[in-house]
Amino acid sequence: MEPAKMASPKSAPKDAQVMAQILKDMGITEYEPRVINQMLEFTYRYVTTILEDAKIYSSHAKKSNVDADDVRLAIQCRTDQSFTSPPPRDFLLDIARQKNQTPLPLIKPYSGPRLPPDRYCLTAPNYRLKSLQKKVSSSAGRITVPRLSVGAVSSRPSTPTLGTPAAQTVSVSAKVGTPVSLAGQRFTVQIPSSQAAVKSATPTTPTVQNVLINPSLIGPKNILITTNMVSSQNPSNESNPLKRKHEDDDDYDNL
Amino acid sequence: DRQTLVAVLQFLRRSNLRESEEILRREARLLGDDLGAAALSPAGAGLLGAPGGDADAAGGEALLSRVTTAAATAIGGSAATVASSSPGVAAVTAVPPGKVGGGVAVEDQPDVSAVLSAYNQQGDPTLYEEYYSGLKHFIECSLDCHRAELSQLFYPLFVHMYLELVYNQHESEAKSFFERFHGDQECYYQDDLRVLSSLTKKEHMKGNETMLDFRTSKFVLRISRDSYQLLKRHLQEKQNNQIWNIVQEHLYIDIFDGMPRSKQQIDAMVGSLAGEAKREANKAKVFFGLLKEPEFDVPLDDEDEEGENEEGKPKKKKPKKDSGGSKSKKQDPNAPPQNRIPLPELKDSDKLDKVMNMKEAARRVRLGPECLPSICFYTFLNAYQGLTAVDITDDSSMIVGGFADSTVRVWSVTPKKLRSVKTAADLSLIDKESDDVLERIMDEKTASELKILYGHSGPVYGTSFSPDRNYLLSCSEDGTVRLWSLQTFTCLVGYKGHNYPVWDTQFSPYGYYFVSGGHDRVARLWATDHYQPLRIFAGHLADVTCTRFHPNSNYIATGSADRTVRLWDVLNGNCVRIFTGHKGPIHSLAFSPNGRFLATGATDGRVLLWDIGHGLMVGELKGHTDTVYALRFSRDGEILASGSMDNTVRLWDAVKAFEDLETDDFTTATGHINLPENSQDLLLGTYMTKSTPVIHLHFTRRNLLLAAGAYSSQ
Numbered sequence: 001m002e003p004a005k006m007a008s009p010k011s012a013p014k015d016a017q018v019m020a021q022i023l024k025d026m027g028i029t030e031y032e033p034r035v036i037n038q039m040l041e042f043t044y045r046y047v048t049t050i051l052e053d054a055k056i057y058s059s060h061a062k063k064s065n066v067d068a069d070d071v072r073l074a075i076q077c078r079t080d081q082s083f084t085s086p087p088p089r090d091f092l093l094d095i096a097r098q099k100n101q102t103p104l105p106l107i108k109p110y111s112g113p114r115l116p117p118d119r120y121c122l123t124a125p126n127y128r129l130k131s132l133q134k135k136v137s138s139s140a141g142r143i144t145v146p147r148l149s150v151g152a153v154s155s156r157p158s159t160p161t162l163g164t165p166a167a168q169t170v171s172v173s174a175k176v177g178t179p180v181s182l183a184g185q186r187f188t189v190q191i192p193s194s195q196a197a198v199k200s201a202t203p204t205t206p207t208v209q210n211v212l213i214n215p216s217l218i219g220p221k222n223i224l225i226t227t228n229m230v231s232s233q234n235p236s237n238e239s240n241p242l243k244r245k246h247e248d249d250d251d252y253d254n255l
Numbered sequence: 256d257r258q259t260l261v262a263v264l265q266f267l268r269r270s271n272l273r274e275s276e277e278i279l280r281r282e283a284r285l286l287g288d289d290l291g292a293a294a295l296s297p298a299g300a301g302l303l304g305a306p307g308g309d310a311d312a313a314g315g316e317a318l319l320s321r322v323t324t325a326a327a328t329a330i331g332g333s334a335a336t337v338a339s340s341s342p343g344v345a346a347v348t349a350v351p352p353g354k355v356g357g358g359v360a361v362e363d364q365p366d367v368s369a370v371l372s373a374y375n376q377q378g379d380p381t382l383y384e385e386y387y388s389g390l391k392h393f394i395e396c397s398l399d400c401h402r403a404e405l406s407q408l409f410y411p412l413f414v415h416m417y418l419e420l421v422y423n424q425h426e427s428e429a430k431s432f433f434e435r436f437h438g439d440q441e442c443y444y445q446d447d448l449r450v451l452s453s454l455t456k457k458e459h460m461k462g463n464e465t466m467l468d469f470r471t472s473k474f475v476l477r478i479s480r481d482s483y484q485l486l487k488r489h490l491q492e493k494q495n496n497q498i499w500n501i502v503q504e505h506l507y508i509d510i511f512d513g514m515p516r517s518k519q520q521i522d523a524m525v526g527s528l529a530g531e532a533k534r535e536a537n538k539a540k541v542f543f544g545l546l547k548e549p550e551f552d553v554p555l556d557d558e559d560e561e562g563e564n565e566e567g568k569p570k571k572k573k574p575k576k577d578s579g580g581s582k583s584k585k586q587d588p589n590a591p592p593q594n595r596i597p598l599p600e601l602k603d604s605d606k607l608d609k610v611m612n613m614k615e616a617a618r619r620v621r622l623g624p625e626c627l628p629s630i631c632f633y634t635f636l637n638a639y640q641g642l643t644a645v646d647i648t649d650d651s652s653m654i655v656g657g658f659a660d661s662t663v664r665v666w667s668v669t670p671k672k673l674r675s676v677k678t679a680a681d682l683s684l685i686d687k688e689s690d691d692v693l694e695r696i697m698d699e700k701t702a703s704e705l706k707i708l709y710g711h712s713g714p715v716y717g718t719s720f721s722p723d724r725n726y727l728l729s730c731s732e733d734g735t736v737r738l739w740s741l742q743t744f745t746c747l748v749g750y751k752g753h754n755y756p757v758w759d760t761q762f763s764p765y766g767y768y769f770v771s772g773g774h775d776r777v778a779r780l781w782a783t784d785h786y787q788p789l790r791i792f793a794g795h796l797a798d799v800t801c802t803r804f805h806p807n808s809n810y811i812a813t814g815s816a817d818r819t820v821r822l823w824d825v826l827n828g829n830c831v832r833i834f835t836g837h838k839g840p841i842h843s844l845a846f847s848p849n850g851r852f853l854a855t856g857a858t859d860g861r862v863l864l865w866d867i868g869h870g871l872m873v874g875e876l877k878g879h880t881d882t883v884y885a886l887r888f889s890r891d892g893e894i895l896a897s898g899s900m901d902n903t904v905r906l907w908d909a910v911k912a913f914e915d916l917e918t919d920d921f922t923t924a925t926g927h928i929n930l931p932e933n934s935q936d937l938l939l940g941t942y943m944t945k946s947t948p949v950i951h952l953h954f955t956r957r958n959l960l961l962a963a964g965a966y967s968s969q
Contacts, residue, residue: 027449072458079462086755086775089468089793096777096793100828104789105782107597107767113725113747114599114767115738120786121748122710 015040050074379497380425383416384432386498391439393489401482403518408486408506410440411474411530412498415505417451418470424457443526443838443859464776465528465797465817472796473507475530479515483508509533523875523930524836526859528796528817532833537870539831541822543850544590546807548609549601589868591809596825598808599767605723611650615956622893624908624939628960633668634947635965642965644729645951646718651961653741655727657715663708663729663739672702675744708739710746717759722766726783730757736771738783752779752788758800763808768825770811772799778813780825792823794830803844812853814841820855822867834865836872845886845895852913854895856883862897864912874912877934878905878941885962887952894939896960898949904962906939 012020019036051066053074058066107114115121260283267276390412394405413436420429437448450466453459460466478486490499502508511534524531601609622628635642635656644657653673655665667673674697676682685695713732720727726747727739736750736757755774762769768789772778778799779788797816804811810831811823820841822832839858846853852873853865862883864874876897885898888909895907916928944964951963 025449026453027446075458083462084754085462085464088464089471089776089796092775092777092791092793096791096828099788099791102789104596104826105785107599107782109600111784113740114782114784115747116784116786122746 019043050078053078380420380423380428382497383420383428384435386495386501387412387416387432387436389495390490390498391436397485400515401485403521404478404482404515405486406518407476407478407521407525408502410444411476411506412501413437413440414447414451414469415474416501418454418460418466421454422457422460422470426455429455441522441525446839447528468796469528472529473505475507475509475533477509477511477516477524477531477534480510480512482515483510506530507533520929524872526838527819527835529819529835531835532819532870536830536833539824539829541824541831541867542589542591542595542807542809543805543867544587544807545850546590546593546598591807596809598765602723608650608723612956615650616890618957619890620958622889622891622958623910627906627940628889628894628896628954628958630904630942630960630962632944632947632949633961633963634944635963638965640965640967641714642950643714643716644718645963646720647951647953647961647963648720648724649722649956650724651953651955653720653724654963655718655720655729656963657718657729657731659714661709661711661713661715661731661733663711663715663718663727665706665708665727665741665744667704672704673706673744674698674702675706676742706744708744708746710737710739710749711735713756716757717761717771719761719769721762722764726762726766728760728762728769730760730771730773732756734773736760736769736781748783748786750781750786750788752781753777758798759802761802761804763804764806765808768804768808770802770804772802772813772815774798776815778802778811778823780811790823790825790828792821792828792830794821795819797840800840801842801844803846805846806848806850812844812846814844814855814857816840818857820844820853820865822853832865832867832870834863834870834872836863836875837861839882842882842884843886843897845888847888847909847913848890848892852909854886854888854897856886856897856899858882860899860901862886862895862907866916871928872930873916873928874937875930875934876905876907876912876937878938879903881948884948884950885952887954887960889954889960890956890958896952896954896962898952898962898964900948902944902946902948904942904944904949904952904960906942908937908939912937 016036019039023031023035023039050071051074054066054070057073058070061070063070115123118124260279264276264280267273267279390408394402394408397405417429417433420426420432433452437452440448450463454463454466460470489495490502507530509531620626620628633654635645638656638658641659642656643659645654647654647668652667652669652671653665654668655663657663665673676696677685677698681698682696685692689695708727708729711729711731711733713734715729715731717730718728720741725741727741728736729739730736734751734754734757736753737746738748738750739745740747750771753771753773753775757771757773759773760769760771768780768782770778770780776793776795776798778792780790780792781788792811792813795813795815795817796819799813799815801814802811803813805822809825811825812820813823814820818835818837818839818841820832820834820837821830822834823829824831834853834855837855837857837859838861841855841857843856844853845855851867853867854862855865856862856879858881860877860879860881860883862876862879863872864876865871866873876895879897879899879901881900883897883899885896887896888894889896893908893910895909895912896904897907898904944962945966946968947964947966949962949964953961953963955961
């Protein structure tokens with residue numbers, strides 16, 4: 001930006017002139033004109049904060065006037081809070097000595113991407129998809145339709161931007177304990193551990209759309225389910241399956 | 256303050272000043288039995304000239320000043336007795352045991368150098384001006400050959416005496432002292448003096464760690480024996496005792512036998528905040544050789560032997576290698592053992608990379624004074640002064656820019672676009688057995704030339720690609736160093752350790768390790784799989800502004816705002832070299848490819864060349880008029896390129912600068928060398944940009960020079 005254009009002396013207020021002089025004394029010759037405004041604002045805010053603190057301290061000490069000691073105390077407290085400075089040299093030398101004594105750790109071969117433990121990485125997904133609507137019941141059993149693709153919710157350093165619940169083909173070789181019941185038009189798929197829940201769900205909506213079950217393979221194995229991930233949720237959710245509903249907090253326990 | 260008075264009374268009693276003690280005790284109305292019980296707290300060390308306003312006794316102040324003058328004259332005599340009577344004077348790091356002449360009687364204390372320095376006072380504050388002008392007069396009247404060396408005393412004495420006055424709250428004396436003498440100092444200390452002029456009260460010093468460190472550390476001066484004898488004889492005369500005490504307190508005089516140095520020689524080496532380097536500081540053995548490259552079969556073109564023979568040799572590689580495939584198997588004595596520090600093993604992809612490297616090296620252009628490199632400049636437009644860091648991969652395929660708006664942007668320099676790995680959903684669809692699976696995992700739909708990485712919360716001041724091009728590091732004003740994956744273009748780790756702005760970071764040449772340096776005056780060595788640093792390199796007096804690995808990854812060079820460059824050993828964290836000579840904060844460092852030399856650039860516009868093995872300055876390249884922000888040696892070390900804020904790139908002849916070095920024993924003993932004034936001869940070319948400061952330089956594998964900077968319209 002252009003070098004400083006000093007406001008002409010008769011139009012700049014005295015504070016601005018003083019600030020410009022301070023900048024000049026500290027050797028800063030080129031600065032944008034708004035720097036003076038910013039510095040003045042900072043000065044005003046800082047001094048006001050200090051004086052207010054000093055007033056509090058002085059009234060706490062039951063003095064009638066604010067004196068230099070109060071101001072000194074206020075400055076000291078504020079400095080420790082907002083303007084921290086780096087640790088002193090002897091402290092740094094001390095911790096350096098400690099740290100440098102441990103030998104360098106050996107490097108394990110064949111360990112893939114060398115990253116710290118997952119706790120210290122930023123690779124975990126920072127969102128969770130909402131599980132199925134709780135309309136079925138609050139019992140533990142419900143359709144736990146496999147929500148995300150296999151291996152998605154992992155902490156591998158692959159992209160965390162996964163799990164867009166697009167239509168997926170999931171082949172589940174579910175050990176269906178109970179046989180599939182094809183009840184007329186509507187059918188339900190029972191995946192182990194959910195029984196009653198499913199049945200009560202059926203009256204409302206077809207819980208699972210587009211379920212193709214090869215009629216000849218009604219067996220405990222090889223059930224091919226093509227399911228739209230959002231189908232089991234409210235229709236309003238279909239538009240934005242990633243939107244979390246905060247009211248269903250206990251859904252998250254099931255992860 | 257009560258403790259202070261008690262301490263004073265103790266001291267007086269110990270120095271057998273009974274009368275004063277009685278008077279003081281009566282004035283302060285202290286009872287005798289209090290004294291026995293009162294233990295000396297660390298803060299209550301013997302005080303002379305107590306801060307004027309603090310004495311709560313009414314007449315205490317006047318009395319204490321009387322005591323001061325009385326005690327001052329008694330110091331010389333009683334120094335010996337006090338020294339012997341003060342039990343267990345702790346070996347405080349920055350405060351030498353022999354400084355009892357300053358009148359401090361200490362009981363067994365832990366490291367309280369900072370606190371003790373508060374109570375050290377040599378002589379009478381009002382007489383400081385007399386001392387200084389007396390010394391000035393003496394030095395100016397001394398012989399010419401000694402005057403240059405003795406003039407080195409002016410600056411440190413001036414600063415220490417001024418800080419002494421400020422710390423002990425003699426504000427008016429401090430101001431008049433400053434007024435009178437600040438004009439006499441050398442021009443290159445002007446920045447420091449400006450900072451000093453704003454420090455007028457003790458409270459001002461509290462936030463300024465650099466000045467506090469300066470006060471408690473000793474300024475190193477290198478003076479020849481003759482000049483030193485002269486000085487000592489003068490100062491040990493009776494009336495100059497005070498200043499002799501001050502000199503002993505604050506200065507460390509490193510004596511060498513030899514000719515006194517000329518002003519020119521001295522000017523080349525001084526300038527740092529801590530004086531010059533002691534000779535012992537530069538005596539440790541440094542393994543500057545290169546590590547042996549592993550040998551493996553290079554798929555044939557011709558000249559594979561030349562490529563394979565990259566073992567560390569102290570001399571530079573001769574241009575036309577006598578083919579005969581002589582692989583010298585003997586270990587370079589200057590190279591570190593292969594397993595001195597643990598290094599990651601080579602993966603297959605690394606080996607392929609090396610093969611590519613060798614192939615490119617075979618087609619490399621031989622540079623020299625007759626064959627200058629072409630320079631290709633990458634200008635960042637519309638950065639509005641926000642470009643703060645640039646890095647280019649070793650194979651010159653990607654360029655990254657760190658910006659003041661806290662973004663990191665990666666561009667592809669080649670026509671090949673940047674692709675990230677597909678999402679897990681898509682990955683499950685591909686055929687994992689196909690031959691080109693590595694291509695199939697890449698997502699073509701989101702390929703682009705530019706990828707923006709968000710994550711930092713402050714301007715990004717340093718960026719570094721990993722040698723295998725899988726990772727990118729960036730460090731920022733928010734105090735963190737972030738590791739980004741270049742496969743997925745997401746952030747993997749944030750390394751938190753510096754709690755203050757981090758100014759520079761760099762990956763090691765073998766990957767896995769990286770170094771960072773910041774405002775907290777330390778540099779840290781990290782490994783990508785440890786969330787805490789492995790080594791902490793502490794010792795600089797001011798911010799660490801630039802950090803670089805040596806080509807053999809065993810040493811780290813750090814440049815700092817205290818105008819020194821230090822070389823640290825990765826194995827044990829020791830500082831093995833200190834290089835002084837710059838007159839401003841150092842902003843660029845470059846190791847020569849053979850590992851023997853280091854080039855440094857600073858805000859003073861000079862580029863200095865250092866021999867690492869001997870620890871000497873071997874060259875000075877003058878020419879730039881503004882800060883040198885970029886330095887790079889060509890791939891075989893024949894040309895040194897420097898880029899600066901004055902919108903130019905300059906090329907220097909490195910071969911000529913490093914040949915014929917006189918490094919005999921005499922030179923290494925004295926620690927300085929006669930620098931020839933040959934900057935003009937070494938300058939091979941100056942190339943001007945159109946108002947674009949140069950902040951990064953990079954030689955491609957074929958010795959094409961790439962430069963980067965942001966266009967600024969003024």
